[in-house]
Amino acid sequence: MSRSFDVIIVGGGHAGSEAAAAAARMGAKVALLTIRRDQIGAMSCNPAIGGLGKGHLVREIDAFDGLMARAADAAAIHYRMLNGSKGAAVQGPRVQADRRRYRAAIQAGLTGQENLEIVEGEAFSFRIDGGNVAGVVLGDGRALACDAVVIATGTFLNGKLHFGMDAKAGGRVDEAPSIGMAAQLRALDLPMGRLKTGTPPRLDGRTIDWARVEIQPSDGEEWTFSSQSHGRSCPQVACGITRTNLETHQVIRDNLYRSPLFAGAIEGAGPRYCPSIEDKVVRFGDREGHQIFLEPEGLDDHIVYPNGISTSLPLDVQQQIVASIAGLERAQIVQQGYAVEYDHIDPRALGPSLGLRDFPGVFCAGQINGTTGYEEAAAQGLVAGLNAAAFALGSAPVLFDRAESYIGVMVDDLTLHGVTEPYRMLTARAEYRLRLRADNAQSRLTAKAMAIGVVGVEREAAFVSRETERCEARKLLDAKQGKRSLFESLCFPDFALPELFEHQPLLRNISSDVLDELVNDGRYAPYVERQQREVLRMRSDEVVLIPDDLDYRLIGGLSNEMIERLEAARPTSLGAAGRVRGVTPAALAAILVRCRRMAA
Amino acid sequence: MKLVPTQETIFALSSGQPPAAIAIVRVSGIAAVESLQELAGRVPEPRIATLMTLGRDPVLDRVLVLFFPGPNSVTGEDLVELHLHGGRAVVAAVEAALAALPGLRRAEPGEFTRRAFANGRLDLAEAEGLGDLLTAETEGQRRNAMALAEGTLSRAVRRWRAALIDAAAAIEARIDFADEDDVPEDDGGAGAVIAPLLDEIEAMLRVPPAERLRDGIRVAIGGPPNAGKSTLFNGLVGREAAIATPIPGTTRDLIEFPVQISGMAFIFIDTAGLRETEDFIERIGVDRAQQALDSADIVIWLGEVGTAPGGALHVHPRCDLPGREGLPVGADLAVSATGGTGMEALVSLLVSRGTSLLPREGEIALVQRQREALADCADSLKLAEGAPDILLVAESLRGARAALDRLTGQGGVEPLLDAIFSRFCIGK
C-alpha cells in the first residue's frame, strides 16, 4: 500500500468536510477522498444554511470550532432570525448563502487545516483485515491505508435521478452515482433502505418580474452564525415571495400521470416536510395557493432558487407551472427540477459514536444515514470525524447526550428509531429544548470541546474571556434585591433589560450577547428546573448498561415487534432501551432483570 | 403483532380456592396446545366451549374446555381454560398431571397479568386494575378493579392524550414551521381544549383514593389509658386481637386488624393511651398513636368530652358501669364493649361514615401512582393556561403528555409529528 493515514473520509459534502476537519483537529492524520475537489462544500439543493432546529445544529458545530457557521457567515447574503418573537429557545438563525462563496469558504477551511490532505478520486471498496477496516481502494486501483473510515457519500449511493418519467443513474445533476461503494456496503450485509428527495427548477433572475412579487429584506440586526465572525462580510440582498394559484394546481393535476412519484416509478419514501409541489396539491387539495420564496443563489450569479416548487414533473410541465405564477410569467428555467432516489443504511446499525457496530473503525455520516439537510449532515460529520479520530488514536469515544445538545438528540433518534422518511431536525424532537438554545451553544459545549482538544487557540481565548464575563454578570444577577434576586425576577415576562439596568447599572458593561443569554436563562429557569428532574431520571437509567451480547429472545414476554426493534437498535443502556418505540415499562423491567442476572 | 412465545408454559388455578362448584385452571404458553393434546387427545375449535374427558387411565374429570389461540387471548399467548368440577382432589389431580408435562410449570402470582402486559395486551393502567381485581374482596373493590381492567382509565387517558396532541400540534407547527403560510398565527384553540380537560382530570382526582377501597378505611381508636380502647377494638374485630387489662399502659404498639362490614373493608387500629410518660418504650408508642390518629380516615375517641380531635367520633365507653350510664353532652354515642350496648349503632355509624369516604358507583378510584401522574398532568395544564409565550405553552403541554404517558406507559414524538403533517401543508 502506498500511502497511509489515521482516518480516511469518503465524500467531500457537508458531512465529509466537517468530519475531515474535526478528525484533523483531534490530531489524526486525515485524507479527504472525494470524487471532485472543486465540488467540495457544494450545496445540492437550497442555497441556505440554518433554520429551526437546523440553526441550533450549526451553532453547536461552531461550539466545537467546526467549519459550517464560519463558512455561512462568509457567504451570507441574507440573514433571518426565524421565530424572532417566539422565545429564544426556538429562535432559528438562517442565512441565504452565496453558493460559490460558501464552497470557497469550506475549501479554504479545509486547505488551511493541518494534518489534512485532499485526495481526488472515487472510493470503490474497503480493505478489511481481521474484521477491522485497513484501507480504501479507489476506482482507479490506487489504495490508501488507514485505521478508520468515515463514509459520507450523500445521495450518491446507487443514485437515480428522475426527470419526469425519464430516469438515469446519477448522484446529483451532472454527477455520476457511486455504484462501487453501494455494492461494497451491500456486500457487508448492512441493513439498507431507499429514500428520495427532490429539488425545484432554477430560474434566470433577470427574467423574473420583481415588481410583481413581495420583497423580504435581510434582518437589520447584526447577529452572526459563528461566535468568531464579525458583522456582515457580503452585501445583503432581498428575497421575493410569490404563490402558486388554482391555475398552477390545475396544470399539476392534469399532468400527475407524468410524475414518477404518482406513476409509481419512485419506490423510496420522501420527506413529509419537504414535499414536492405535486404532493402538496394532492394532499391538500383544498388550499388555494402555496407560498414560494424566490432566493438569489449568489451575488454574481443570476440564478434564483424558487423555494416551494420542488418537482419531478417533466420539463414542459415545469414550464407551464412557472408561467402560471405571479411574477414568473416570463421566467426562464435554467436547470430543471428533479427527484433523486438513493440507498441509505439503517442508522440503527450504528452506535452512539456513529460507528458501525459490526465493523469497528467504519463510521457513517450525513445523508447516507437517512437524514436530509446540510446541517444534519455536517453535525453528523462532526460526531463521526471526532470518533473516527478517537478510534484511530486509541482515545475515548466522544458521545453526545440528548439533554445537552441537538446533536445528541439527532444521534440518539437515528440510532434508536431508524428512519421511515428522511430525518430532519425539528425543535419538537428535543424534549429539553428550553435548555438547548441556539444562543447558549458555546456555554453548553465549548468546554467539552476544549477538553478533547479540538478548539483552536483563538476561540479558546475568546471563550475563556466570555466565560469570565458570564460568571461576573451572573454574580451581579444573583445578588438578592429584596425578596428575590434579579435573576429570579427574570421569569416575569415584563422584567427585562431596562429593569435590570435600573436595579444594577453595572450590567450595562456586560456585552449584549452574554447578557441576552443570561436573560433567557432566567426566563426559562423555573421550567428548566422542572425538567431537571426528568433529566436526572433519564441519566439514572443511562448508567444501567446493557451488555453487547444480551439475547432479547431469551427474555420472556417481549413481543416480536419489540425484539426486532431492540435487536436493530441495540441500545447501549436501559435509558436508551426505554426510548426505543413500543418498549413498555414492563418490558424494561424484564430487560433490567436480565441484565442484572447476566452481571451477577 | 405476532408474539414470541416465552420458553415456559404456565398454569394455575384461576378461580377461588376449592372446594367450589367449578374450578377454572388456565394454561398459557407455547406448550398449551400440546398439553391439551396430551391430556384430552384433541384440541377444540377456538373459542367454543367443548365437553371433553381429561386423562385416559385414570380418567381425571369430564370438563368444559375453551381454547384461545394467541395472540388474541388475554395473555397474548395460546391459552387453554379447563372448567373442572371444583373438588379439592380433582383440582389437585389435574394440576399434578399438568406439572408432569414437559415445559409446564405452576405460574407465579400475577404471572398471567405480567405476560398479558408484556405482550401488549394490557397497558400499565389496565394491568394495575387486573391485579386489584384478582385480590378484590369487597364488592366496591371488585367494581373499581373491573372499571380499571376494562380500560376505563386508559380510555379516558387516550382521549385526553389525543386532545393534547391536537392542541400541541397547532402550537408545535407554529414553532417549527414559522415561515409556512399554511400554519395560522394563533394557538389553534389550545385554551379551549385545556380548560375542559383540566376539569375532567381534577374531577377524577377528587374521587377518594383507591388505597382506601383496596386496603380498607382506616379507623383508629384513641383516648387516655384505660379508657377501654383495646376492649372496644376486640369487640369490633370480633376476636381477642389486643390485650386488654386494668393496667394503664398495657398497649404500647399499634395493632391493626382488617375487617369487612357490609361489603366494605375497614382496618381497625388500636393505639397506646395518650399520656405523659417516663417509660421510653411507652413514649414511642404514644408518638405512634398520635401519628395513627392524625392519618386515620375515622377516629373513634374514648376520652373526655372536649378533648377529642376534630372530626372524631366521640364515644362514651364502659356505659354498663355504674355512674357512666348516661350520654354526656357532646358525645355521639355510649357503648359497652363488654355488654354490647351501642355496638350495633357504632357499627352502622362507621358504615355510613365509610360510605362517604369511598368512591361512588361509577367513579374510578386511582392508586397513588396514578394520582401522582394525573396531578402532574393537571399542574402542567395549569401552567399552560398561564404561560406567557407559546414556547412555554408547548413545554407545559409536553409535560402534560409525558405525565399521561407515565399512566399507560407509551409515548414518543411521532404521534405529534403525524398530527402536524396531516393538518398543515408544510415544507418547501
Ligand SMILES: Cc1cc2nc3c(=O)[nH]c(=O)nc-3n(C[C@H](O)[C@H](O)[C@H](O)COP(=O)(O)OP(=O)(O)OC[C@H]3O[C@@H](n4cnc5c(N)ncnc54)[C@H](O)[C@@H]3O)c2cc1C
Ligand atoms: C436533488 C437533491 C435535492 C435535495 N433536496 C433537499 C431538500 O429539499 N432539503 C434538504 O434539507 N436537503 C435536500 N437535499 C439534501 C442535501 O443536499 C443533503 O442532505 C446534504 O448535501 C447531505 O450532505 P452529505 O455530506 O451527506 O452528502 P452530499 O452533500 O451529497 O455529498 C456527498 C459527497 O460525497 C462524494 N462522493 C460520493 N460517493 C463517493 C465515493 N464513492 N468516493 C468519493 N467521494 C464520493 C460526492 O462527490 C459528494 O461530494 C437534496 C439533495 C439533492 C441531491
Ligand SMILES: Nc1nc2c(ncn2[C@@H]2O[C@H](COP(=O)(O)OP(=O)(O)O)[C@@H](O)[C@H]2O)c(=O)[nH]1
Ligand atoms: N365493665 C366494662 N369494663 C370495661 C369495658 N371496656 C373496658 N373495660 C375494662 O377497662 C380496663 C381497661 O381496658 P383496656 O381496653 O385495656 O383500656 P385501654 O387502656 O384504653 O386499651 C380493663 O380492665 C377492661 O376490662 C366495658 O365496656 N365495660
Ligand SMILES: [Mg+2]
Ligand atoms: Mg390498650
